[in-house]
Amino acid sequence: MNFSKKIRVIEQNNLLRLRKIANSSQSTEMVIEGQKVINFCSNDYLSLANHPKIKEALIEGVSRYGIGSGASHLVSGHSESHHNLEEALAQHTGQQRALLFSSGYSANLGVFSALRDEIDWVLQDKLNHASLIDGNRLIGLPVQRYLHNNLESLEKNLKKQAGTGLVVTDNVFSMDGDRANIDGIKTISAQSGALLMQDDAHGFGIFESTIPDHSIYMATLGKAAGVMGAFVSGSSDLIEFLIQKSRPYIYTTAISPSMCVAILKSLELIKKGEQKEKLFSNINYFKNCAETLDLHFEPSESAIQPLIIGSSNEALSLSNTLFEGGYFVSAIRPPTVPPNTARLRFTLSANHSFTQIESLLQKVKDVMA
Numbered sequence: 526m527n528f529s530k531k532i533r534v535i536e537q538n539n540l541l542r543l544r545k546i547a548n549s550s551q552s553t554e555m556v557i558e559g560q561k562v563i564n565f566c567s568n569d570y571l572s573l574a575n576h577p578k579i580k581e582a583l584i585e586g587v588s589r590y591g592i593g594s595g596a597s598h599l600v601s602g603h604s605e606s607h608h609n610l611e612e613a614l615a616q617h618t619g620q621q622r623a624l625l626f627s628s629g630y631s632a633n634l635g636v637f638s639a640l641r642d643e644i645d646w647v648l649q650d651k652l653n654h655a656s657l658i659d660g661n662r663l664i665g666l667p668v669q670r671y672l673h674n675n676l677e678s679l680e681k682n683l684k685k686q687a688g689t690g691l692v693v694t695d696n697v698f699s700m701d702g703d704r705a706n707i708d709g710i711k712t713i714s715a716q717s718g719a720l721l722m723q724d725d726a727h728g729f730g731i732f733e734s735t736i737p738d739h740s741i742y743m744a745t746l747g748k749a750a751g752v753m754g755a756f757v758s759g760s761s762d763l764i765e766f767l768i769q770k771s772r773p774y775i776y777t778t779a780i781s782p783s784m785c786v787a788i789l790k791s792l793e794l795i796k797k798g799e800q801k802e803k804l805f806s807n808i809n810y811f812k813n814c815a816e817t818l819d820l821h822f823e824p825s826e827s828a829i830q831p832l833i834i835g836s837s838n839e840a841l842s843l844s845n846t847l848f849e850g851g852y853f854v855s856a857i858r859p860p861t862v863p864p865n866t867a868r869l870r871f872t873l874s875a876n877h878s879f880t881q882i883e884s885l886l887q888k889v890k891d892v893m894a
């Protein structure tokens with residue numbers, strides 16, 4: 526295998542993925558590769574990743590439970606802090622039980638892995654997250670997709686299926702910021718007896734979740750919640766079944782118990798709603814400023830505001846120019862997004878100021894002129 530040749534091909538197609546090193550904590554203002562920038566590409570939507578109360582909670586958690594969990598949940602790693610957090614997440618989402626995973630990626634793989642012998646087909650929104658596609662592939666069923674956010678296409682595709690199946694959708698689409706019509710999807714899926722699974726990685730903590738009966742809900746704890754991990758919530762039977770059958774749940778070390786103490790504090794702050802109010806006021810301000818400056822973002826009510834550029838090269842070059850000007854905005858390129866839809870993915874956080882948003886958009890206008 527000639528790795529360097531393969532890498533050169535990726536580079537020639539302007540698709541080389543690079544990591545920038547952060548020299549400061551996650552925040553709206555950061556030092557990245559030694560340069561001060563305003564950060565517009567974090568999923569820390571509620572600005573909780575560096576919140577003093579959560580940091581305090583984490584330290585308390587370390588004093589009480591130490592650092593590592595030491596084992597998987599089914600051996601000796603399931604502490605009372607994991608259990609308390611699961612109960613709090615179940616209650617928060619209005620479900621009977623919840624189950625913690627170490628990341629959203631493993632939670633999605635975990636659901637698919639448990640359903641392996643239970644379903645005959647899977648139908649997914651065309652723009653679902655890679656982890657859902659990977660989960661689908663993992664269990665050897667064909668990846669069948671309906672048109673993005675299109676109920677007619679879902680209905681048409683459902684008619685072609687036979688046996689028991691799973692309809693899967695992101696709740697807030699990660700690269701587009703738009704939201705799935707959960708009520709519509711639920712009604713159509715229920716007509717054909719399909720099970721619904723939603724991935725609320727980018728909506729949890731921000732939008733009120735809609736979780737139909739007998740469905741599977743997954744959300745992450747490293748984005749708006751500002752910490753790490755993920756959970757699935759639903760009926761008691763669903764959770765018990767996942768504990769028995771989900772290989773990415775069974776065969777991995779539990780996250781640190783102290784992290785669960787931090788997440789419980791984060792949940793408390795999420796429920797208070799102050800950060801969410803600030804985020805929504807920033808989203809409105811961003812959209813108004815963009816309109817005034819005649820910048821055409823994709824329609825999105827969420828913290829994710831994409832500007833489609835098309836060519837990967839151009840998106841990358843705009844992102845670099847913005848970075849040099851003190852604004853960190855990532856360029857998202859294929860295969861993460863469909864061919865010829867490379868984009869700048871702007872994300873807003875509660876702690877951005879109106880001045881930062883206004884100066885960013887003015888800069889975008891200038892560099893695109």
Ligand SMILES: Cc1ncc(COP(=O)(O)O)c(C=O)c1O
Nearest residue numbers: 628629630654699724726745747
């Ligand atoms: C829609 C969606 N689902 C799942 C994940 C994976 O979550 P995690 O980062 O916790 O592994 C992501 C991550 O970006 C995501 O955007």
